[in-house]
Amino acid sequence: MSLDPLLQYASLVFILPFVGFAVISALPSSRSRIAEIVSVATVGASSAIALLILFSEFTQNGAGIYPKAFQQQVQFLRFGTGAGAVSVTAGIYIDWLAVVMMSVVSFVSLLIIIYSVGYMHEEGRRRKRYFGVISMFVGAMLGLVMASNLVELYIFWELVGLGSYLLIGFWYEKPSAAKAAKKAFVVTRFGDMFLLFGIVLLLNIGKHTVTYSTLFSNSSVSALSSSGLLTIATLAIFGGAMGKSAQFPLHDWLVDAMEGPTPVSAMIHGATMVNAGVYLVGRMYPLYTHAPFSSLFVAFIGAFTAFFAATMALATYDIKRVLAFSTISQLGYMFMALGTGAYVLSIIGPGTAISPHYSLGYSAGFFHLVNQAIFKALLFLAAGSVMHALGGIQDMRQMGGLRKKLPITSMTMLFGAISLAAIFPFSGFFSKEEVIASAFNAFRYSPLFVLIWLFGIATAFLTALYIFRLWFYTFYGKSRVPEGVVPHESPAVMTGPMIILAALTLLVGFVVLGTPGFAMAVHYPIILGRLTPYTAFHGFTGIFVDPETYISLLLAIAGVYIAYTVWYAGRDISTFMSRPAVSRTYHVLAERYYFPQAYDAIGWYLGYGIARGLDWFDRKIIDGFVNGVGAFFLAAAQRLRKTETGFLQNYASVIIAAVVIIAALLYLMAGMGI
């Protein structure tokens, strides 16, 4: 058993929000105030437990969860009997990855829920529904990261999808919100289909298990690699991650998901949903490190998405959509790092000489997830605060000059922006440098990583440019706020969480890199066992030794500088923008590369084509068969009814003839001895 008594209560972390959901569901909607309290209290309690576990593990160097993960199991389902039985257990599996995810998810969610109390105060009775669903959403995400096998993970995975549907469509009377909710659900379901396929495939190869503790054992992993289907299984699992984490080409739903209330966006982008995909790849790392092609695919999709989404962020005026593109881009970074790290590990194999940079991809991707959760939640909350101040305006063309009116919002958002732009000493700097360094260090294994690295540094430049475009455009320059709107700073219940998150953006980088316990937490366990914790990580000082750090840092600063000259100093760019090539590019970006249209067209033609084919099949084959049977009997009856003459003696003749024939047959059969 565990050395840490707190771990015995770990399952409360995901159960409590569900309890909150149940309690809130039972309340009458006139009691919205109580719903708020229940939601804050249950998520708060779960977050407190998660953080206590986190700190207790840090102080003990992970004694309870490392090298063997802490587990609690109950049998859940059983199919068949005897030796061939498949039993599904439900339970929790807690290692460093789960502990850190639990803490980040529950704590950031708690801050967002507290913020929602202020943000949603005008919603009246609907707050009950909001707080109920958001508790369920948090519970589902926590269940997902704590699950002990893939089936359990899949259940929570779908619950997260349901929660996102309900929250994005919170204002369901708005057609655009209803449509966005539907899109989010359908697109992520499309990815989930692959995940389900991957899980079923894993159940059918190797050791026929999806329980982490047995799935990740050496014998199971080698059985999987020798089956030859590991690449397909890992690609299918990544398909699920692509849907949930909005990777190209399934990225577009996340942009439309901005139709929900802003705290929901913060929730989906920062604390919960989109992290699920990254977590899944991180969780399946023992498999990815044996599937070089899949890892390379993950890295490529990630790098491309990072760049692709960052370009679109430059061409939108909707403050929330800029952040949505930014999320997609940052998630791309995480996949890029995870994929790169897994590829490197799959190439070097279980060799003897272990170098710290072997774990760089995993550490960087995971660390960036933590940082992104914090600064993206912060940016969304700040954007929500701006919208709140302006009575719901989302268009940056109607903002400007808000620096003085919203001092706390603008300062906290600046923290988030610097962190996102990855400038020293904010947390985003450390993790993004690790991400890019992981690609840089992978040059020696495959020249393809040059391309991934170039995507990475180009994204670093674009990220700084678009986020400071947003910041300067919103808070500086002349006020473009419409007449009659009086901006006002948000109440303390909203600014409080923002200030806490802003402080975290400054602290997390130093804390994680500066203390051995924290550095262990983001480290890939298999390598960690062969290194001392301090040399394990690329490290605080390691970053500054690496020359390529300065390349991406300079690019980021250049991005900030360009944003500064254009949107702060007011340099005229209209002649540059009016060049045909530039304006054409801008148009393509503003139209999101025509992806929404392409989806619609594919959906329409594919859906309509299939529907037409099925309609033909239904009318001609199914109906044809049924009608044919009817017509056959009608025609047969038309002929056969002539035998019904009504003459008594016809019938009698037939009966007697039949008796004679039967008698003759019996006689013959008796003669033949049958």
Added chain:
Amino acid sequence: MIPIVYVLGFSAVLFCIGVFGVLYRRNAIMVLLAIELMLNAANVNFVAFSNDAPNPVLAADGQVYALISIAVAAAEVAVGLAILLVLWKSSDTIEVNEVAILRW
């Protein structure tokens, strides 16, 4: 004792006369009478086998069945004649060819 084959031959002849009557007579009363002939052919068989039985228990079987058959025949004639009476009242005929109304 008369050999059973003769009795069976007789009953077969009787049965065939009955069949002939059912199939060829147009008068419904004659059809009924022909049916009676067929039934009685069966009764003759019962009695013949009873007479030929190896022990008294099996002999009793044949006689009992003959009696049941006679009772059934009586009941059947009663129903048949009632139908004919109704038929006569409704359509002034008891020719079986003329009452072919249950047809296509």
